[in-house]
Amino acid sequence: MEHVAHDETSFVRPAEVGEMELYHPKTWLGKYVFSQDAKTIAIQYAATAIAIGMVALVLSWVMRLQLAWPNTFTFIDPAYYLQAVTMHGMIMVVYLLTALFLGGFGNYLIPLMVGARDMVFPWLNMISFWVYFVAVGLLAASFLVGGGSTGAGWTLYPPQAILPGTPGSEAGILLMLASLAVFIIGFTMGGLNYVVTILQARTRGMTLMRMPLTVWGIFVATILALFAFPALFVSAIMMSLDVLLGTSFFMPAIMTMGNEADHVGGNPLLFQHLFWFFGHPEVYIVALPAFGIVSDLISIHARKNIFGYRMMVWAIVIIGALSFVVWAHHMYVSGMNPYFGFFFATTTLIIAVPTALKVYNWVLTLWQGNIHLTIPMLFSIAFLLFFINGGMTGLFLGNATVSMPLSDTLFVVAHFHMVMAVAPVMVVCGAIYHWYPKITGRWYHEGMARFHFWVTFVGSYLVFLPMHYLGIMGVPRRYFEITGTSFLPDSAQSVNASITIAALVVGFAQLVFLYNLIVSAFNGKQAPSNPWNATTLEWQTEHTPPQHGNFGKELPCVYRWAYDFSVPGVEEDFIPQNVPPRNAQA
Amino acid sequence: MSNIFTEQPWIADTGPIAPALSGAQIATNSRRSALKMLLSVVSVFFLLMIVAYGGRMLYQDWRPTPQINLLWANTGLLLLSSLCLQVALMWARTGKADWVRGALVGAGILTVLFLVGQIAAMQQLTAMVLGDFSNPSVGFFFMITGIHGLHMAGGMVALVRAISRAFGSSDVRAMEHNVSNCALYWHYLLGVWLVVFGLLFTGNNFEVLLRICGFI
Numbered sequence: 001m002e003h004v005a006h007d008e009t010s011f012v013r014p015a016e017v018g019e020m021e022l023y024h025p026k027t028w029l030g031k032y033v034f035s036q037d038a039k040t041i042a043i044q045y046a047a048t049a050i051a052i053g054m055v056a057l058v059l060s061w062v063m064r065l066q067l068a069w070p071n072t073f074t075f076i077d078p079a080y081y082l083q084a085v086t087m088h089g090m091i092m093v094v095y096l097l098t099a100l101f102l103g104g105f106g107n108y109l110i111p112l113m114v115g116a117r118d119m120v121f122p123w124l125n126m127i128s129f130w131v132y133f134v135a136v137g138l139l140a141a142s143f144l145v146g147g148g149s150t151g152a153g154w155t156l157y158p159p160q161a162i163l164p165g166t167p168g169s170e171a172g173i174l175l176m177l178a179s180l181a182v183f184i185i186g187f188t189m190g191g192l193n194y195v196v197t198i199l200q201a202r203t204r205g206m207t208l209m210r211m212p213l214t215v216w217g218i219f220v221a222t223i224l225a226l227f228a229f230p231a232l233f234v235s236a237i238m239m240s241l242d243v244l245l246g247t248s249f250f251m252p253a254i255m256t257m258g259n260e261a262d263h264v265g266g267n268p269l270l271f272q273h274l275f276w277f278f279g280h281p282e283v284y285i286v287a288l289p290a291f292g293i294v295s296d297l298i299s300i301h302a303r304k305n306i307f308g309y310r311m312m313v314w315a316i317v318i319i320g321a322l323s324f325v326v327w328a329h330h331m332y333v334s335g336m337n338p339y340f341g342f343f344f345a346t347t348t349l350i351i352a353v354p355t356a357l358k359v360y361n362w363v364l365t366l367w368q369g370n371i372h373l374t375i376p377m378l379f380s381i382a383f384l385l386f387f388i389n390g391g392m393t394g395l396f397l398g399n400a401t402v403s404m405p406l407s408d409t410l411f412v413v414a415h416f417h418m419v420m421a422v423a424p425v426m427v428v429c430g431a432i433y434h435w436y437p438k439i440t441g442r443w444y445h446e447g448m449a450r451f452h453f454w455v456t457f458v459g460s461y462l463v464f465l466p467m468h469y470l471g472i473m474g475v476p477r478r479y480f481e482i483t484g485t486s487f488l489p490d491s492a493q494s495v496n497a498s499i500t501i502a503a504l505v506v507g508f509a510q511l512v513f514l515y516n517l518i519v520s521a522f523n524g525k526q527a528p529s530n531p532w533n534a535t536t537l538e539w540q541t542e543h544t545p546p547q548h549g550n551f552g553k554e555l556p557c558v559y560r561w562a563y564d565f566s567v568p569g570v571e572e573d574f575i576p577q578n579v580p581p582r583n584a585q586a
Numbered sequence: 587m588s589n590i591f592t593e594q595p596w597i598a599d600t601g602p603i604a605p606a607l608s609g610a611q612i613a614t615n616s617r618r619s620a621l622k623m624l625l626s627v628v629s630v631f632f633l634l635m636i637v638a639y640g641g642r643m644l645y646q647d648w649r650p651t652p653q654i655n656l657l658w659a660n661t662g663l664l665l666l667s668s669l670c671l672q673v674a675l676m677w678a679r680t681g682k683a684d685w686v687r688g689a690l691v692g693a694g695i696l697t698v699l700f701l702v703g704q705i706a707a708m709q710q711l712t713a714m715v716l717g718d719f720s721n722p723s724v725g726f727f728f729m730i731t732g733i734h735g736l737h738m739a740g741g742m743v744a745l746v747r748a749i750s751r752a753f754g755s756s757d758v759r760a761m762e763h764n765v766s767n768c769a770l771y772w773h774y775l776l777g778v779w780l781v782v783f784g785l786l787f788t789g790n791n792f793e794v795l796l797r798i799c800g801f802i
Contacts, residue, residue, distance in 0.1 A: 120616040188627060192620045200616045205603045209593040226623065230631040234638065237729060247725030249642075264720050265647045270638055277634070309595060557603060561595040581598050 022549055023122055034130075036122035037548050038107040041129050043439070045103030048129075050514070052136050053096035057507050059088040068500035070481045078480040079167040082151030085478055086168075087143075089154030090176070093282060094183060095136055097424055101289040102187070102225065103132060105431060106194050106218045108439065112538035113215050115203025115556050117549045119193045128193065131186030138179035145171040153478060155275055158250040158268050162243050164257050174243060177236040184229045184236075194222045203537075205558030209313065210577070212536050212562040213306065216313050217292020220320040221285045227324070228281035235274040242266065269334060276327035283420050284323040288316055290427035291358055294380050296562070297430050298362055300534050301377035302369030303573050305563035307361045315354035322351040332400045333407045341400040348398035352391070359388060370566065370573070374532075375449045379430030382457045383423050390419025393468065408478070411471025414464045422460045429456070429513065436517070437531050441544045442524030448516040452509050459506035466495045533574045536562045540576050560584075614763055621767050625774050628737065632778050635733070639726050639786060640795045651723045651787055652714045660703035661783055664738075667696035668776040671769040678762040683752070686761055690749045693772070697742060704735050730782055734775065741771050 025031040035041060062084040066076045076084075107125065111118050119125045142149040151167030152160060160166050161173055168176075198211070198219050211219075238249040242263070250271045251263030299306040306312060328336060328344040362384055371377065393415040397403045406412060429452070436444055470492055475482065482488065530539040542552040556578040564575040567584070575584045642648070674689035708728060715724050748764040755761075785795050 120612060121620065188624075192623050195623055196616045196619045199619055201612050205599060207593060207595070208590050209595040226627045227630050230627060231634050234631065234634050237733075238638070238725075241719075241725060241729060245719045245725070245728075247719045247728075248722050249638075249725055262720060265645055265722065267642060267645070270641055273641075274634065274638065305596065313590075559603070560598040563596070564598075584598070 022117060024548070034126055036118070036126045038111050038119045038122070038125060039439075039546065039550075041125055042104050042107035042109075044129050045099055045107060045132065048133055048136055049096045049099040049104060052091055052140070053100075054510075054514075055140070056088045056091035056096060057510065059084040059091075061504060061507060063088065064500035064503045066480065068497040079148070079151055081480045082153075082478070083149045083167050083172075086151050086153055086156075087139075087149050091139070092421065093154065093286070094180070095139065097286045097420075097428075098187070098225070098282070099132060100428060101286060101424070102194065102218060102222055103129065103190055105214075105289060105293065106190070106222065108435070109214055109538065110194055110197055110218060111201070112541070112546060112550055113212050113536055114198060114201065115206050115537050115551070115558060116197055116201035117551065117555070120197045120201050121193050124189050125193050128186050128190035131182060131189065135179045135183035135186060138175050138182060142168065142172045142175035142179070145175065147172055150176045155272075155279070156239070157275075158239060158242070158266075158271050159252065159254055159263075162239065162251070163254070163261070174240060177240045181233055181236045181240075184233045187225060187229060191222045191226045194218065195226070203555045203558060206537075206577075209310070210558060210561045213292040213295035213309070213312055213316070214289070214536075215292065216316050217289040217295075220316050221288040224281045224288070224320050224323060225285045228278045228285065230278075231274045232278040235271055235278075238274075239271065269331075272331050272334060273327070276330045277324070279330060280327040281320075281323045283416075284319055286420055286424050288320060290383070290424040291316060293431045294383050294427050295358075295362065295365075296536070297376045297380045297427075297434055298365050299563050299565065300434075300532050301374050301380065302366050302371045303565045304365055304369035305565055307364040307367075308357075309561065309563060311357060312361055315358050318354045319351060322347060322354075326351055329398055329400075329403070332403050338400075345398055345400045349395070352395060352398070355391060359384065359391070374433075375444075375446070375453060376430040376434035376532075378450075378453050378457075379426045379433065382453070383426040383430065386418050386423040386426060386460070389465075390415055390417075390423055394419060406471060408476055409471035410467045410475045410477055413477050414467035414471055417464050417467075422464065426457075429453070432517070434532070435538075436520075437527030437544070438529075438538060438541075439545055440521045440524070441527055442520055442522075443527050443531075444520040444524055445516050448512055452513045452516065455509035456506055456513075459502045459509065462502035463499050463506060466499055470495055530576075533572070535560075535564055535574050535576045537577055540578055617763070617767060621770060625771070628774075628778075631733075632730075632782065635726070635730055636782070636785065636795075636798075639723075639730075640798070642722050642726070643795060649721050649723060651721075651727045652711065654707050654710050654714075654787070656703060656707045656710060657783060657787055660700050660707065661779065663696050663700040663703060664776050664779055667693045667700065668769075668772045670696060671765065671772045675762070675765045675769045678758055678765045681758050683756050683758050683761065686758070686765065687749070687752045690745065690752055690765065690768075693768075694742065694745050694749060697738060697745070697772075701735055701738055701742075704731055707731070727787065730786065734779055734782065737775055737778075741768070741775065744768055744771070 023036045025035065032040065035044070062076055063081065065073050066081050107119070110116075139149075147168050147170040149168045150156065150161065150172040152169075152173065156173070156176065162169055166173075198215060202208075202211075235250075238247075241247045242249055242251050246262050248263040248266035250268050251261065251266035252268060253264045254261045295306050295312060326344055326348045328340065329348045332341055332344075366381075393411070397406060397412060397415055433444065433449060436442075471477075473489075473492060474485075474487060475492055475496075482492075527544065529541070529544040532539070537551075537556055537558070538546070540556060541547075541550060557580075558577045559580050560575060560577055562577055564577075564584075566573045567575055570584055670689045670693035674686045674693065677685040677689060708731065711724065711727060715721065719725055719728070744764075745768050748761075748768050751764060752761050785798070
């Protein structure tokens with residue numbers, strides 16, 4: 001290395017970073033419940049998100065049981081089925097994945113990775129979690145009210161969402177809308193914290209272009225969310241007013257149950273535009289943190305610097321920007337102007353370019369790397385496979401002419417589960433296994449983790465790959481029961497049953513995963529402070545798990561990027577970001 | 587300051603490292619950054635409502651909101667409160683602490699009057715339409731003025747804190763930071779109100795709005 005000639009003491013100023021005024025809790029409640037420490041808040045977010053996510057997992061089993069063996073289970077009626085479909089979708093997308101990636105990983109990793117003591121607004125951060133908790137509570141309450149939760153589909157399209165006859169059209173839909181509005185308020189508090197912390201509280205030497213890609217992914221996803229969620233907020237308010245005050249934002253003049261409704265001249269399509277203006281960036285709100293995290297996992301566990309770091313950063317930024325101009329590809333069958341459809345098909349295909357670049361770069365990072373088949377690496381490779389698969393089917397659905405016959409079939413369900421459900425979940429699992437030794441100070445059970453990986457990986461393929469086939473055959477989504485469809489062979493039902501068996505097994509594997517995480521936190525072997533020989537700052541803390549304030553007396557000083565692996569001429573195969581050039585010599 | 591376009595992050599440092607900010611600087615800069623970010627988010631929020639309003643206007647059964655003259659007076663009150671905060675900021679910069687306090691209280695009173703005026707305008711409209719909210723333009727009126735009012739009320743929390751700090755301390759420098767943030771927020775919400783009021787509630791600006799929304 002030719003850039004190591006300087007003695008660090010000659011140019012590094014004394015640590016000017018005074019301790020930020022940290023709140024030091026004096027009570028048990030202040031330390032563990034109303035904590036202002038981002039790490040505790042992260043765990044609270046993750047625990048709440050996983051808890052409500054387990055509810056959504058059970059709801060998916062309800063759907064699958066009905067589809068595999070129609071009318072065998074008496075507790076599943078058409079209304080309950082639709083409620084399960086709706087709540088499964090909304091919980092998984094918003095309350096699990098968004099909250100887990102941004103509230104969970106964002107809170108834990110941002111301050112540690114940028115070298116800050118905490119988020120810049122710790123109090124607001126604490127409030128953000130509790131507002132999220134209330135939102136989850138409101139959502140859960142909708143299961144218990146008269147009429148049950150809404151069964152309008154996760155897209156909540158009016159007019160059917162609020163008309164009698166749709167399950168949960170009384171209190172259920174209102175609780176859903178209120179919960180979403182509260183969620184967005186809470187997220188805005190948290191999101192401002194994440195963005196401002198990254199912009200203002202980075203430690204010395206941590207330039208934007210030295211930030212790990214994990215931080216970049218969370219950073220851009222947070223900005224997307226801050227700008228996309230207002231559309232959902234506006235539509236939630238407008239639909240609530242349509243229900244409560246009798247306004248006609250979305251409700252046209254319509255007959256319902258043989259009577260004329262009170263509404264006149266509302267525009268249901270307006271809701272669809274608002275919803276998808278939020279809905280498509282939401283895909284990337286989930287995907288970008290996953291992109292960032294998996295880049296770091298691949299680099300660390302292949303002992304190789306990430307291929308094309310700058311390209312990876314700009315791809316994240318460009319994907320984020322483009323995600324705001326593709327929303328109407330979700331509405332091809334709504335009857336739009338063909339030029340409008342052409343525009344959105346074009347932008348949709350353009351967004352595939354930076355996304356494909358990322359895939360190439362991940363593969364090129366693996367190429368000739370010293371690949372360690374650790375659990376995080378296994379999940380990272382699985383992510384790649386699922387993401388490539390889901391991305392390819394996205395090319396079909398992005399084209400208006402191809403998309404139309406496939407609309408509302410299981411092909412669409414298979415596509416989006418591959419690309420924005422299973423793929424990000426692979427990253428979530430890989431990331432949890434990767435950072436678990438840092439968060440708990442202990443190792444998980446390796447055997448259980450491998451069992452979890454292989455069952456989840458193979459099982460998810462068995463669930464979603466055949467679903468493409470069913471979709472191409474024309475099996476519709478959201479149907480309680482498929483009858484009188486002569487174009488479907490009997491084998492379609494057999495495939496449905498096999499999918500359900502696989503889904504039940506995959507769900508069981510997640511219970512093993514949770515068991516492993518919980519039990520190992522108490523009984524696992526003691527983990528060293530940097531077990532993966534990683535370079536980023538969270539692995540360089542004085543204590544494991546990191547204590548309040550994250551670092552020791554002084555904040556670390558950053559001299560290099562996060563990807564100095566296998567540097568020629570250096571004895572060890574990694575150089576942490578805070579190691580001065582002189583000390584990095586062999 | 588590194589350049590994100592030209593930086594080659596794979597090269598380790600060979601020169602002085604830029605100092606990071608101190609804790610106090612982080613706090614001051616963070617509040618300002620967070621406020622600017624929040625205002626960007628709020629902009630998207632109001633923009634979407636205006637676009638939704640424009641989209642709804644395209645339909646043949648569109649009926650504009652009845653005129654409410656009280657809104658002109660309310661606009662004047664908001665303008666004056668914003669002006670008070672600008673003057674307070676000017677005086678904070680020149681060290682006139684007592685004058686700053688007076689201007690802040692004036693801004694607060696004018697804002698409360700604005701909010702009361704907005705509620706009165708909503709009541710007037712309710713009476714005009716005899717409680718029938720099915721006309722979409724009436725629905726938009728309530729939603730947009732209501733949400734704007736909620737933002738003003740939220741701003742009042744910050745303003746009351748700034749006033750109490752201004753009376754509790756004579757540190758003009760600290761006052762300046764607080765007043766500056768309040769002034770930015772007020773000017774911004776005044777701007778939003780002027781756009782909303784001008785486009786939506788001062789007669790039938792159908793064509794102007796359609797042009798802005800890109801429909802014609």
